[in-house]
Amino acid sequence: MHLTKEEEKMLRGEHGEVVERSLRLLVRLGEIYNADRMIPVGSVQVAGVSYKSIGDPGLEFLEDLAAKGARVRVPTTLNPPGMDLVDWKELGFPEDFAEKQLRIMDAFEKMGIMMTATCTPYLVGNLPRFGEHIAWSESSAVSFANSVIGARTNREGGPSALAAALCGVTPNYGLHLDENRRPNFLVKINSELKNNSDFGALGYHVGKIVKDKVPYFQGIKNADVDQLKSLGAAMAASGAVALYHVESLTPEAELMDTSGLETIEVGDRELGEAYEKLNTGKDPDIIILGCPHASLKEIAALACKVEGKRLRKPLWICTSRVTKNAATRMGFTKLIEKAGGKVVADTCAVVSPIERMGYRTTGVDSGKAANYLPGLCKQQVVFKSIDDLLEGQVA
């Protein structure tokens, strides 16, 4: 692999031990995938933030890196931690968990990483342009950046994303290259998709079939940004889809040739089966929305739905701190709280320890959350549209 003079200096340790080790990891990765060179990245998104996912070994690794002077070289944003960093006590997060989580955040902050604490960095200031090379590791954000924006990233692991942040480069392979961005599966939709949960059910179904391939959708008549983030998140969770195209909607779709591709059709029956598989529970103890993190538009819509009503069960809508602040300024947080719900910032259902907080059955409208909650949070799941989840839960 060709390395620049600067990269060779890094490898010789002239920029310190942390940079040397990080670049070695990236070079090794590049060699495995036959990369010809390193490419500079415009930004990095680091996942593996929740104490629940990385535990004590992860915490010690990060504290060690920070103590050795690790500093990011490019704008780097951070995935959700396992709790609301401000209201964790009030929401009932365990003290011992909070102590470790705050140490993790501290280590990341020392490295110069922006404390965005969200899986939707593109909604809070880390917005790449079309064609920009980036190194992101949150699977739903990877899917969104590649597919909806047309930026270029592989699905990085936590360590390789952090290494890219510390070196400012990533190996040139996979989805950074034109030839790997072509579709290799055609998905024809014969159903009317109405809401986030329909897009989540579709994503769950297609991800299971296409695994890590690049699907090209025909027949999706319309979809807003929130529905596309829901679709991509579910496909990345049930499969490993990092890029998809939607005819007439996503930016690279019209550049793609779909002739001769293996084809599947998805209609009401397949979507119904996906709903059936994902519904493992009946009566939720709590409803948790915002997976991926809710946009301001989604919080506004929820505020309208619950305004003047009283929720019978706890309800969280998870979002970034930046979006929560905007929602509070607009009065949406107050409306949701008046109804008995919470706008929970920073964290989400999947990365927080909800199983330790007494919840057994969770209601969600997200295909990704429905896919992960049974395994990662020991939850039974009620997977429906927001309207159906709220039915019977508001007085």
Ligand code: F3S
């Ligand atoms: Fe984001 Fe958590 Fe869902 S990180 S995509 S809200 S599982």
